[in-house]
Amino acid sequence: MRLNTVIITIAALLCAFVPAGADTGDLEGYLKKHVVTRKLPNGITLIMLNRGFAPTLAFELAFRVGSADESYRTAGAAHMLEHMLFKGTDKLGTNDYRKEKMYLKKIEETGERLDRLKLTDPRSDEIPRLKARLKKLQGEHSRYVVRSPYDKVYTENGGVGFNASTSRDMTGYYIELPSSKLQLWAEIESERLRRPVLREYYIERENVMEERLMRTDSSGIGALYERFIATAFMSHPYRHPVIGWGSNIPYLSLRDVENFYWTRYIPSRMTITVVGRQDTDRTVKVIRKYFGPIKSRPAPPENTVAEAPITGERRFVYYFQSNPYLLIGWIKPAFPDPVDYTFEMIQEVLSGGKSSRLYRSLVVEKKIASSVSAWNGFPGVRDKNLFVVAATPQPSHTLEELEGEIYREMDRLKEDVAAEEMESARNRMESRFVLGLADNEEVAGLLSYFQTVYGDWQELLRYMEQIRRVTPADMKAAAERYLHDRNRVVGMLKDPGEGGGDR
């Protein structure tokens, strides 16, 4: 699953009030005692933790909505919506909403018509006219727009890290503010959710295309990952890139994005997390006052398209001007299947430190790799997912040689894993649980993540308990059942100018 890195980070912080010499058990007790949760009548979950010496708060507002909730038509909508929720409301972001509204309607009509024509009749004479009209309308509309409205208020009130992110599983909106700005935050964010106005949509869509160019189309590794996931998942929506397909974003409909908002961003899928120095009773009052009036709405249907079982290896090569890169993934069950915890341990044994199996064998001893890592729960954790090994070969070796050596290491898991090795891995995980000292923002992110994706932040506490139960026999059984060639996806990045990786 998930954490290893993540979890780990958290707890340390939490133990900010735990006496020296505390172990992870104390930390779990600390969290149970000090994390306060509330459920608002409309279904919103509120999580709070009072901690720290500085009068600051980290806020995270999260929805169990991600690209896994999209269809082919709406691929990229969750991420596009995240961008659009920075554009303001009917009060913030405008100097005259009554007048602005007329332009918004005309812009949408023109934009939608233009998009459809470009798709259905790209040679139409109407296209240049519509483009000119859209540009003119946008220019006139801009007179009523106050751009980046939240950002200005937040920065001058001491806000840092104002941002948001979208993954396949969830979407989160973050900021850190001085503790005295709790009410300001609640007022702004509740308005942002109640009355969003998706203004300047077609301009922002261009920015998202630029983002895609940066992350995927100009990056060999970015494009490799996109193809790797789409190869591993043939039917499940995990196959859609979070940012959307390059051929889809330019036609992503404003209406679809709006509809996505009103049907998916519902209170029962929402978690508010506040971590830092605070009076939690007061926080509850403020949150109730501002977020309480948000009306509950019915839950949309869950995705019903399951991934068909893999019945043989899937393999591809992506050519791009780049150094070579190797990705290998094995499909496996997700949480709450106990094997997910077993794969957490496998990840630790394989790549949990510089003395772990893969680094030691491939980088230090055989000198065939320049980097190697393994992780569990890719590209999301809400559904069946992948255990992945990523590696880069040293220049005198090929991707194929490296791949072979990785399989040799994976086969060793089917032999015995020594008890000492298991113990060492557990120690590292438990120790990192304390040492990964994080700030308020990281703690908030972790609590929010567990609540949003797993439905209960206390899954975080059960994690170490489950890890302690994993046995060498479990690891052997998981390796035999899942880490074989018929359950495997392999992606290679090769430079066409370098002999396609045969260097």
Place this chain on the structure above:
Amino acid sequence: MRRMMKLRFFCPLICAAWIALPGITAASGADALPVDLPPVRTLQTSCGAKVFFVGDELPQLTIVASVGYGRLHENSESAGLCDLLARTISLGGSKRYPGMKLHERVDSIGGMLSVSSSFERTVISLSVLPRFREEAFSIVSSLLTEPNLDEEYLLMARSLVADEIRRRYDNPSNIAFDRTMGIIFEGKGYGAIPTVEKMNSFTLKMVRDAWTKYFGARNMLIGVSSSIPYEQIRKDCERHFSSLAPGEKMDYSVDAASVAATVRRNSRKIFLFPKDIPQATIVVGTLAPDIRDDRCYPLALMNFVLGEGSFNSRLMREIRVKRGMAYAVSSVIRFRRNTGVFLAYAQTKIENVAMVLPLLKGNITGMGRDRLPRQDIGWAKRSISNSYIFRFETPMDILGNYLEREYCGLPEDYYERYLSRINDVTDGDVMRESERLFRGGLVTCVVGREDLRETLKDQGEVVLLK
């Protein structure tokens, strides 16, 4: 999993890390809470190493040894030697903890060990649970006093660092930043860019010499953050860090006049690094003053308004928000002990380059041409003041500030006075210092398709980079 596959609304290409931090300022607002920062204790070991200690409520021990040696001490002949030394120490360990034994030990105690070099410093840091205090001091002191710098680990380190250099240039923004700084700083200091060929020419003797030259007590600052009482830490430091060779404090120098002349000479050119990708990366830059220069305050405000202040900064507003022409656009100004650098960048599709480049440059030079509106400078001051507390959020933040102050030779009250210095800046100061900063022009570097040569020729002499 959280760390993967998450797209952020805003993603800066370079981190405008703040160095300075203010004094004990509470959050603004009527209901502001008092700030209760932990005190920092200092001591000097008998060999001259200076140690800073800050208490932590968290049951942990972090030891940071910060050595004054980094890219700024290098030139085109030695670029990357600091990286090689750090990697060799990381792989080879010490005489007491050689090679894999070091990592087995660190992993078994659940420690987090890092050895790395940056522009000004090479840092060894280790975090453990308090019960491993003795072993942690032993590991760090042995890495500092008896690193295992032998041929086997050097070869391994060289191969890994060389591969990182190769892979670094798969990313167009790395190419653009490195090339821009290489031109501005004439291949020295900030402009010392490692190459695979140079890396492969470094010998064991060069690595050992670098260690001998820089890893002396007088050229090192040690920071400790822990829940363990100060008295115990003091004894541990005396015991483990008193046998360091005293060495000498090492400094680097930058010939500002020469750098300024180089910027002027190249300011009408556009350096184009051809790469066949659909998006171009544009970087412009120039020399900035060092951290002890009073010009830092108006220039910090200028940069906030220009490109650092998030979505309301001018570059972001003009290029991304209003026109939809870039996802990544920003500026950074960095003041260091003896030098500084200003850089601004934008990434845009090839078709937009001819429009984005003049927008980028026009907004930058406009900072020295027009007085900042009162509301802009007020916004920047309020933002910097009200967020100042975040520079003191954790004990490690506080420790970092003390190390920075000591290393840069800043006055004792630097952090306490920082905000009042910012608040004293006038719009005239910002305009005057911006004009002075940009008077010599900017070095421009574009990474993108070779046909940009034709597109850009109206905006300057296009020089093709290899």
